[in-house]
Amino acid sequence: MVQTLNTVVYDSARRPHPFLEEWIELVRYRDLVVQWANRSIKIRYKRSILGVLWTLLEPLIIMAILTVVFSYAFRVAIQNYPIYVLTGLLMWDFFVRATTTMVKEMIASENLAHRIYVPISAFAVANVFAYAFNWLIALVPLMGIALVTGHPMHLPIITLPVTMGLVMMFALGVGLIVSTISVFFHDFSLMYDVLLRAWLYLTPIIYPIDIVPEHLRFLLWINPMTHYVRLLHDAVYFGRYSPLHVWALCGMISGLALLIGWWWFTRTRDAFAYRC
Amino acid sequence: MDHIPSEQFVTALAGGTAAAAPAVELRGVAVRYRLPSQPVHSFKEYIIRRLKGQIRYQDLWALQDITLSIQPGEFLGIIGRNGAGKSTLLKVIARVLRPTRGRVIVRGRLAPLLELGAGFHMDLTGRENVFLNGTLLGYRRDEIAARFDAIVDFAELWEFIDMPVRAYSFGMLMRLAFSVATAFRPDILLVDEVLAVGDVQFRKKCMQRMGAFHASGTTIILVSHHMDLVRQFCERVVWIDHGRIRMVGEPDTVIRAYTHYVMGHERRS
Numbered sequence: 001m002v003q004t005l006n007t008v009v010y011d012s013a014r015r016p017h018p019f020l021e022e023w024i025e026l027v028r029y030r031d032l033v034v035q036w037a038n039r040s041i042k043i044r045y046k047r048s049i050l051g052v053l054w055t056l057l058e059p060l061i062i063m064a065i066l067t068v069v070f071s072y073a074f075r076v077a078i079q080n081y082p083i084y085v086l087t088g089l090l091m092w093d094f095f096v097r098a099t100t101t102m103v104k105e106m107i108a109s110e111n112l113a114h115r116i117y118v119p120i121s122a123f124a125v126a127n128v129f130a131y132a133f134n135w136l137i138a139l140v141p142l143m144g145i146a147l148v149t150g151h152p153m154h155l156p157i158i159t160l161p162v163t164m165g166l167v168m169m170f171a172l173g174v175g176l177i178v179s180t181i182s183v184f185f186h187d188f189s190l191m192y193d194v195l196l197r198a199w200l201y202l203t204p205i206i207y208p209i210d211i212v213p214e215h216l217r218f219l220l221w222i223n224p225m226t227h228y229v230r231l232l233h234d235a236v237y238f239g240r241y242s243p244l245h246v247w248a249l250c251g252m253i254s255g256l257a258l259l260i261g262w263w264w265f266t267r268t269r270d271a272f273a274y275r276c
Numbered sequence: 277m278d279h280i281p282s283e284q285f286v287t288a289l290a291g292g293t294a295a296a297a298p299a300v301e302l303r304g305v306a307v308r309y310r311l312p313s314q315p316v317h318s319f320k321e322y323i324i325r326r327l328k329g330q331i332r333y334q335d336l337w338a339l340q341d342i343t344l345s346i347q348p349g350e351f352l353g354i355i356g357r358n359g360a361g362k363s364t365l366l367k368v369i370a371r372v373l374r375p376t377r378g379r380v381i382v383r384g385r386l387a388p389l390l391e392l393g394a395g396f397h398m399d400l401t402g403r404e405n406v407f408l409n410g411t412l413l414g415y416r417r418d419e420i421a422a423r424f425d426a427i428v429d430f431a432e433l434w435e436f437i438d439m440p441v442r443a444y445s446f447g448m449l450m451r452l453a454f455s456v457a458t459a460f461r462p463d464i465l466l467v468d469e470v471l472a473v474g475d476v477q478f479r480k481k482c483m484q485r486m487g488a489f490h491a492s493g494t495t496i497i498l499v500s501h502h503m504d505l506v507r508q509f510c511e512r513v514v515w516i517d518h519g520r521i522r523m524v525g526e527p528d529t530v531i532r533a534y535t536h537y538v539m540g541h542e543r544r545s
Contacts, residue, residue, distance in 0.1 A: 010371055010382040032411040039397060039408055046399045046440075115391040117371040118412060185319035273373050274309060 018266040025119035032118070036126035041133055056138055059089045066206055077208035080151050080237070086142055087236045088205030088229045094135040095171050095225070096196055102127050102175035103182040103189045110183070113272060120269065121262075124179065128172045132164060142236075154239030163231040166254045170224065173257030176265040183272065205229055224253045297383055298345040299464050299495040300369055305342040305378035307364055307519075308335055338364040339519045342378065346497065348463070351490055353510030353527065354499045355534055361519040362499045366390065366466050369497070384463025384495070387413065393453035398442040402433060402452055405441050409456045423459045430481075431455040450478055458485050464495045483509075503531050 008014075015021055026033070044055065063086045071081035078084045102124050109123045139160075146153060182189040203225040204212070212220060220226045227250050234242040313332040339361045346352055356362050367373040368380055370388045395412045396405050406427055410420040420427075428437050431451040436444060444452070458465075465486065486509075490496055500506050506513060506527060513530040515523040517537075523530050 008381055008383050009385065010380065012375055012378075012380040029411070029414065031415075031417040034417070035408045035411045039395075039400065039404075042404070043397060043399055112391070112394050112412065114367075114372065116388050116394060116413065181319070185317070185322060187318040187320070191319065270374050273367070 018269060019263055022119055022121050022262070022266045022269060026121050026125065029119050029122050032122045033126045033129070036123060037129040037133070040126065040130035055134055056141055059086065059093050059138065060141060063089055070206065074208055074211065077210045080149055082145055082149060083142070083151050084208070084233065084237050085206060086145065087232050088203070090135055090138050090142065091167055091229060091232055092200060092203070092205055092225075093138075094131050095167065095174075097134070098128050098131040098168075098171040099175040099178055100189070100193065100196070101131070103179040106179045106183055110272060110275070120272065121176075121265065124172065124176055124265075128168050128175070132168050135164065152239065153236075156235045156239055156241045159231070159235045159241070163228065163235065163250075166231075166250050167228050169254035170228065170257045173254070173259070173261030176261030180265045180268050184275070199223070199225065202226075203229055224250075224257075227253070296348050298381075299348040299350070299383055300344075300346040300497070301379075301381040301383075302342045302344045302368070303379045303381075305339060305368060305375045305380060306337060307339040307361075307368060307373060308337050308376040310334075311336055337519055339368065339375075341520055342368075344514065344521065344524070346495060348384070348495050349490070349493045351496045351509055351511045352498070353506040353513040354497065354516060355501070355503070355506060355513060355531065356516035356522075357538065360516045362516050363468060364519075365516060366468055366497070366499060370466055382464065385460075386464045386466065387457065387460070387462035389454075389457055389465060389467045392457060393449060396441060396449070396453065399440055401440055402428075402437040402444070406437075406452070406456050409453065410459070413457065415460065419460070427452075427455045427459050430459075430485075447475055447478060451481075454478070454482060454485075458489075461489055461492060462494060464497070465489060466497050468499045469501065503535065507531060 016024065063082055066085050067082050070085075071078070074081060105123045105127050106120060109118070109120055112118055113120055143153075145151075178189065178192050182192070200206075202219060202223045204220060209217070209220065209226075227246055230246055231242050231250060234240050234246075310333045313334055342365065354362050354365065364373065366388075368375055369382065370386065370390065371380075371382070393405075393409065395408050397408070400408065403424075406424065407417060407420055411417065428434055431448075431454075433444075433448060433452055436448065441449065441452075467486070486496060490509075496509075498506065498510065510527050512524065513527045514521060515530050515534050523533055
């Protein structure tokens with residue numbers, strides 16, 4: 001029985017603009033995003049018991065070392081150094097992992113994309129979600145340490161999910177730009193690694209912002225990460241709400257990063273399959 | 277009285293429906309790869325070369341002037357030597373590659389049987405891999421859940437479905453992958469030599485399912501080197517040579533011409 005199908009599912013001459021098309025496809029493949037994030041998380045769990053613990057242990061160990069080294073030096077500005085540094089470190093850890101692994105994910109997914117049609121952005125988004133889940137789990141030991149050190153938690157901490165969401169958007173935007181370039185030039189991801197190292201020192205995560213002389217503070221202000229970590233410090237460490245202009249600034253940075261990253265990725269996306 | 281177009285009039289007389297639009301249409305499709313004359317691997321090198329204007333490209337036309345209409349319900353075979361462009365043609369239909377020139381139109385849900393077990397991870401269970409692979413192919417989670425039992429039934433893997441796929445034999449893997457890939461009857465099925473793997477039993481199951489799909493109206497596009505397979509199942513055969521359509525027509529005619537050409541080449545070299 002011959003079917004009479006006249007609904008065009010794909011017409012290469014009548015595609016919507018890639019910027020929009022990728023979004024439409026991403027939404028259509030939303031179950032893939034969930035499955036792929038699940039896969040990333042499960043693989044980490046199933047590999048070994050230590051695998052899960054290690055991703056929690058690593059920032060804790062770094063925090064412990066930094067506490068031993070710096071808490072005396074910064075004792076005037078920061079009372080509870082462990083909480084202060086850990087809050088920022090967890091965000092930084094998420095950002096580094098999410099953006100650097102995105103390249104590997106994209107290159108690995110290229111094998112798939114060469115044979116079947118898949119919106120590659122789904123892997124990038126799933127990657128961000130998988131590491132955000134890690135961040136969420138890591139908040140448990142953070143709360144534990146807060147309890148042990150007698151650090152009070154106040155209501156503003158409920159803004160944490162919002163801040164995490166903003167950082168996730170920023171990570172996705174930056175990750176998309178870096179990985180799109182890195183797919184074509186593998187050495188670019190190495191350059192990005194170097195940039196990340198310097199970037200950490202330009203962000204008041206390990207040190208309080210007060211120790212930076214006034215005339216050099218602008219270096220920190222132009223760093224978007226400074227503002228995100230400010231939101232976190234306010235909510236978790238100081239127990240206060242950040243002023244509205246900081247929220248607005250972070251919102252704008254996240255939105256801009258996401259738009260630019262998305263635009264960059266979608267205009268290059270068609271060329272991925274042409275890479276031999 | 278209104279003028280009735282003659283075509284419709286005739287078909288109405290014959291008691292049939294009006295001609296359906298082709299399932300897959302290719303109009304003047306060309307695919308060009310742009311390769312730098314000297315491979316550039318690093319970012320620094322690229323910027324330097326670009327600034328100096330030293331980047332020269334070579335054009336490699338994988339496909340040229342491909343115009344083809346595949347009717348709904350047709351069983352089409354694509355043959356040609358390795359590197360002729362058969363896989364590229366499938367990629368263009370499957371939406372993996374955008375054509376450099378020309379137009380591709382696909383009418384209907386397309387399922388590619390090109391890479392069985394895409395996304396399969398050894399540490400995940402069969403069940404988890406079914407959902408992973410299914411969503412990669414573009415199906416929704418609830419759709420897959422509804423067909424899950426049928427998928428496992430067809431693969432005959434009920435005792436193993438909740439074990440990590442690492443424990444499966446290659447045959448079991450292929451059965452599961454094939455079962456997921458063919459869980460939903462598509463309107464158009466693309467098959468690329470994937471039947472070269474697996475044992476005789478598996479291949480028989482594959483052909484049975486494809487036959488069932490075809491009987492229900494699925495358009496099947498098969499790329500194969502097995503001429504007997506092509507001869508047995510295909511209604512029309514396309515011969516691709518150096519990225520162009522060399523011949524289209526009856527299976528016997530085209531296959532004969534193709535084998536003649538291949539043997540001639542071998543004698544010469």
